[in-house]
Amino acid sequence: MARNPVTWLGSPTFPKAAKEALNDTQLRQNLRKATGTIRGRRAAAVAEMTDWEMLRVAGEQIKDDVLARLDTLLVQLEESVTARGGVVHWARDAEEANRIVLDLCRAEQATEVVKVKSMATAEIGLNEALEAGGVQAIETDLAELIVQLGEDRPSHILVPAIHRNRSEIREIFQRRMGVEVSDEPADLAEAARVYLRQKFLTTKVAISGANFAVADTGSIVVLESEGNGRMCLTLPDTLITVMGIEKLVPSWQDLEVFLQLLPRSSTAERMNPYTSVWTGVTPGDGPQNFHLVLIDNGRTATLTDSVGRQALRCIRCSACLNVCPVYERTGGQSYGSVYPGPIGAILTPQLMGDLHDPLAASLPYASSLCGACFEVCPVRIDIPSVLTHLRAEVVEAKGRTAESVAMSAAAWIFREASRYEKAQKAGSLARFLAKDGKITSLPWPGSKWTSSRDVPAPPSESFRAWWRKNRCQE
Amino acid sequence: MTNTAAREEILQRIRSAQVPAAVPVVRGYNQKGPGGVELFAERVADYRAIVHTVTNVPEALEALKGKRIVAPEGVPDEWLIDGVTWLREPLSIDELDQADGVLTGCAVAIADTGTIVLDGSEAQGRRALTLLPDYHLCVVRQDQIAASVPEALQLLEPTRPLTFISGPSATSDIELNRVEGVHGPRTLEVLIVI
Numbered sequence A: 001m002a003r004n005p006v007t008w009l010g011s012p013t014f015p016k017a018a019k020e021a022l023n024d025t026q027l028r029q030n031l032r033k034a035t036g037t038i039r040g041r042r043a044a045a046v047a048e049m050t051d052w053e054m055l056r057v058a059g060e061q062i063k064d065d066v067l068a069r070l071d072t073l074l075v076q077l078e079e080s081v082t083a084r085g086g087v088v089h090w091a092r093d094a095e096e097a098n099r100i101v102l103d104l105c106r107a108e109q110a111t112e113v114v115k116v117k118s119m120a121t122a123e124i125g126l127n128e129a130l131e132a133g134g135v136q137a138i139e140t141d142l143a144e145l146i147v148q149l150g151e152d153r154p155s156h157i158l159v160p161a162i163h164r165n166r167s168e169i170r171e172i173f174q175r176r177m178g179v180e181v182s183d184e185p186a187d188l189a190e191a192a193r194v195y196l197r198q199k200f201l202t203t204k205v206a207i208s209g210a211n212f213a214v215a216d217t218g219s220i221v222v223l224e225s226e227g228n229g230r231m232c233l234t235l236p237d238t239l240i241t242v243m244g245i246e247k248l249v250p251s252w253q254d255l256e257v258f259l260q261l262l263p264r265s266s267t268a269e270r271m272n273p274y275t276s277v278w279t280g281v282t283p284g285d286g287p288q289n290f291h292l293v294l295i296d297n298g299r300t301a302t303l304t305d306s307v308g309r310q311a312l313r314c315i316r317c318s319a320c321l322n323v324c325p326v327y328e329r330t331g332g333q334s335y336g337s338v339y340p341g342p343i344g345a346i347l348t349p350q351l352m353g354d355l356h357d358p359l360a361a362s363l364p365y366a367s368s369l370c371g372a373c374f375e376v377c378p379v380r381i382d383i384p385s386v387l388t389h390l391r392a393e394v395v396e397a398k399g400r401t402a403e404s405v406a407m408s409a410a411a412w413i414f415r416e417a418s419r420y421e422k423a424q425k426a427g428s429l430a431r432f433l434a435k436d437g438k439i440t441s442l443p444w445p446g447s448k449w450t451s452s453r454d455v456p457a458p459p460s461e462s463f464r465a466w467w468r469k470n471r472c473q474e
Numbered sequence B: 001m002t003n004t005a006a007r008e009e010i011l012q013r014i015r016s017a018q019v020p021a022a023v024p025v026v027r028g029y030n031q032k033g034p035g036g037v038e039l040f041a042e043r044v045a046d047y048r049a050i051v052h053t054v055t056n057v058p059e060a061l062e063a064l065k066g067k068r069i070v071a072p073e074g075v076p077d078e079w080l081i082d083g084v085t086w087l088r089e090p091l092s093i094d095e096l097d098q099a100d101g102v103l104t105g106c107a108v109a110i111a112d113t114g115t116i117v118l119d120g121s122e123a124q125g126r127r128a129l130t131l132l133p134d135y136h137l138c139v140v141r142q143d144q145i146a147a148s149v150p151e152a153l154q155l156l157e158p159t160r161p162l163t164f165i166s167g168p169s170a171t172s173d174i175e176l177n178r179v180e181g182v183h184g185p186r187t188l189e190v191l192i193v194i
């Protein structure tokens, strides 16, 4: 089987890449500024909602229901899309998906296609595959365009160019667009508008992802800000939408939950500027050929893991990245994958399905387990639990050792937040037991861990407690 | 349908994962909200859109005089005041691109989030009409304003092409700050008719 392009070929393991990134002060400054801004704004957008926790619970339950009935719902989606004039394709892996899309482009004799930002197409390396097949994919989302023109890699789910500040963006635009432009964000946006306008008006094929697909109506939903999505979804003759098989919701009513959870969690807005919904083909309005490509690419394998499968609830809001102290310091590219940050640390290794791969095996360790990601996640993915569970699996993959036993114990502790808090409190007490800065024994339940290794003495206040006090409230 | 083998294999893999049935969904969140014209107006304005509350639409359209404005099918005759060059369908992409603006009604509005929703019916036109002109003037009747997102979704027909609009086109892609004005209309003006 071909390698899964969810990780970038030749990427070093997380600790190696992180070490390098930590030396890049400009990068850290850019990230601190950007994530700091969004953290504060998200907290305010969420605080406005008196029913936020109920929405999170409903979001979790709807997505769990989707995973439990995935086969039936996918067949239902296929039926409703087909009934409305769309064509549904199925792809087991990245290679198969890319071939389907390339064949569709060729059938339309397209040498250029416009694209709306999509994690699914980034995950399967679609742009590279199209290019190899003689089709140029033009990214139209501002941040994607910055990455594409800068011949760079993405570092964030929502804002792939988050690692670039305005003056770096200016430099890229001047060099690649051949225009004079200031570093004012409004001027940079204007430059992108002018650069892409003719492409939108003349390109015949567009490719998009999907935020949600409604099984019972066949409606596809894309949330965006700039209007580039509307351009791609409306003007071309042919629209190809590539979507992971887990992006479903059972019914139209379920969207009422996600249309409230997603904008506030991702861009910290009450609502994002534009949301487009379409169902198959509408005569006289928008693309008259619609193709929906459903991709597995490691998702069904992830589904078999009773702890790890909750990663498939993810709606790609990126809130967990923005609050993660590790992400803020190392940047997204250190994760070696299109999915960085806490969600990347649990999703990438599972999609790859190979814990013998050094990068995949290093990702579950790319976390301090502070728990901030779980607190902000709109679909309540217990990322710390999945991380420790995967750590245990990594160790397991290396053979059963004393460490693997300790890791399973740690996984058990982290599975329940209360147990974790207890262990952390015990950890704070443990500081008094330390000799030479090392602890050789911890009170239960930490004792299960220290039975196989010395742990460094924790500070008197646990990192998780400190983080909650100082950062989560921002 | 294409590639049956892939379809069968994926469905088979899902079945063999044997995911246990989920608990029933508890919809304990708010179905309604305070709603109202004032809240809607305030929330639309928060996106830096221009908002007016009016009683007479034709009077409020005076400012369009001298401009070339797209008017979709179903726009009431009384809105088509003299002194404006009204552009009517069929219109080409280039004609839309060169128009000064577009005047529409809407299907539903949402007070809680300051959102207007177009569904392509009466007075809204196909989606390109409200996308290419750089200025969008949208007329919202008081009785079209739903209080909350759940209320609004119940009023919509999901199989129509829908566009939810919350403020002018914007981006958060430069240092995660919202900047108005990228590809969609850079100016959004909303007339609330009471």
Ligand code: SF4
Residues within 6 Å of the ligand: A265, A313, A314, A315, A316, A317, A318, A319, A320, A321, A343, A373, A376, A377, A378, A379, A380, A381
């Ligand atoms: S894991 Fe949760 S917080 Fe992170 S991107 Fe996915 S939905 Fe958002």
